[in-house]
Amino acid sequence: MSAPEDFVRTIRGVVGAEPFVGLHVPDITEREKQRVRECLDSTFVSSVGAFVTEFEQGVADFTGARHAIAVSNGTSALQVALELVGAGEGDDVIVPALSFVATANAVSHTGAQPYFVDSDETTLGLSVGAVADVLRSARSTSEGLVNAATGRRIAAIVPMHTLGHPMHIAELVALAGEYEIPVVEDAAESLGSRVGEVHTGTFGRLGILSFNGNKILTTGGGGMILTDDDELARRARHLTTTAKLPHRWEFEHDEVAYNYRMPNLNAALGVAQLERLPGFLADKRRLAARYQAAFLGAPDVEFLTEPQGTESNYWLCAVRVAGGLARRNALLEAANDAGLQCRPFWNLLHAQAPYRHLPHAPLPVAETLHASVVCLPSSPALAAA
Numbered sequence: 001m002s003a004p005e006d007f008v009r010t011i012r013g014v015v016g017a018e019p020f021v022g023l024h025v026p027d028i029t030e031r032e033k034q035r036v037r038e039c040l041d042s043t044f045v046s047s048v049g050a051f052v053t054e055f056e057q058g059v060a061d062f063t064g065a066r067h068a069i070a071v072s073n074g075t076s077a078l079q080v081a082l083e084l085v086g087a088g089e090g091d092d093v094i095v096p097a098l099s100f101v102a103t104a105n106a107v108s109h110t111g112a113q114p115y116f117v118d119s120d121e122t123t124l125g126l127s128v129g130a131v132a133d134v135l136r137s138a139r140s141t142s143e144g145l146v147n148a149a150t151g152r153r154i155a156a157i158v159p160m161h162t163l164g165h166p167m168h169i170a171e172l173v174a175l176a177g178e179y180e181i182p183v184v185e186d187a188a189e190s191l192g193s194r195v196g197e198v199h200t201g202t203f204g205r206l207g208i209l210s211f212n213g214n215k216i217l218t219t220g221g222g223g224m225i226l227t228d229d230d231e232l233a234r235r236a237r238h239l240t241t242t243a244k245l246p247h248r249w250e251f252e253h254d255e256v257a258y259n260y261r262m263p264n265l266n267a268a269l270g271v272a273q274l275e276r277l278p279g280f281l282a283d284k285r286r287l288a289a290r291y292q293a294a295f296l297g298a299p300d301v302e303f304l305t306e307p308q309g310t311e312s313n314y315w316l317c318a319v320r321v322a323g324g325l326a327r328r329n330a331l332l333e334a335a336n337d338a339g340l341q342c343r344p345f346w347n348l349l350h351a352q353a354p355y356r357h358l359p360h361a362p363l364p365v366a367e368t369l370h371a372s373v374v375c376l377p378s379s380p381a382l383a384a385a
């Protein structure tokens with residue numbers, strides 16, 4: 001087994017000699033500052049403004065989604081998307097146990113409960129086979145399909161494209177279709193990732209993106225709801241803008257809704273970042289290729305590559321290491337001691353305090369992945385290091 005020093009040396013060989021190398025650092029140039037200054041000068045800094053519309057149109061064009069609705073973050077985007085497909089009190093929503101806590105929290109915010117299902121060894125995303133097991137054993141009732149493990153209606157399935165690698169989304173959508181269960185894609189990490197020509201986040205009834213500071217494109221904080229459905233898009237816009245009825249001066253609201261719209265100031269940053277997205281994606285692929293080549297000789301460290309037939313944005317480059325949790329932690333410690341900000345996967349959601357009490361499906365693959373994956377410094381600028 002290669003020593004932690006070898007691990008550190010290999011990463012250093014790719015990222016260069018800077019004393020501290022962050023996991024994923026935003027890349028902000030004079031162009032971003034210029035657009036944000038324009039926004040400030042306009043005084044339209046809040047949620048009404050031309051940058052929001054321009055950013056939405058730009059993301060719609062880039063992803064091929066018919067509609068893109070800009071919101072305050074990825075979590076609120078996912079909550080609203082789930083509410084739009086009818087998830088709420090008394091329901092289950094199938095989510096991967098291997099995800100950031102926001103995936104489960106968005107489900108909880110709707111009043112529904114997450115039901116955690118296992119991952120796929122190669123894509124790192126929700127296992128279609130494991131979802132099929134849940135659906136096959138479920139009871140068909142007048143209210144819908146009822147989860148045999150919980151007695152609750154399964155309202156939706158939320159796949160996630162882990163680290164930017166597309167999961168088997170077409171297969172999942174086909175399976176969910178057989179049971180008439182809506183799919184809402186958590187594409188928070190996968191802006192720029194495609195299956196064939198089709199962008200992640202556009203397979204399900206709705207999809208969501210995140211533009212948090214650590215994402216491939218940032219608006220500081222922000223998110224986007226994607227859908228091809230005109231009515232869902234109209235509802236998404238209405239629900240995220242306090243359900244205000246259009247009028248020149250009256251404040252009339254027709255339901256309890258949210259103030260979740262993306263401020264213009266954030267969208268100005270997003271518009272400038274979006275111009276640079278093709279460059280970020282090219283840099284990420286170069287960085288991934290360099291890591292892959294560097295780790296080729298290490299028999300117990302495997303660089304994680306995009307699943308066949310897909311194009312990943314390589315949001316976070318990562319390796320799978322042998323030796324279980326103890327070895328993973330030894331490598332993390334050595335790398336972080338050496339100024340290389342490496343991170344494990346998130347602790348599995350079924351083991352997190354708010355969700356520990358919930359029933360869940362068997363999770364053997366998620367547990368193995370959790371104990372063996374290390375994420376590497378992945379800022380696009382490192383491609384030139």
Ligand SMILES: Cc1ncc(COP(=O)(O)O)c(C=O)c1O
Nearest residue numbers: 073074075100102103188210212
């Ligand atoms: C998988 C996943 N889902 C949801 C989110 C939530 O996005 P946000 O932080 O913009 O709320 C994130 C990232 O932050 C994420 O990685």
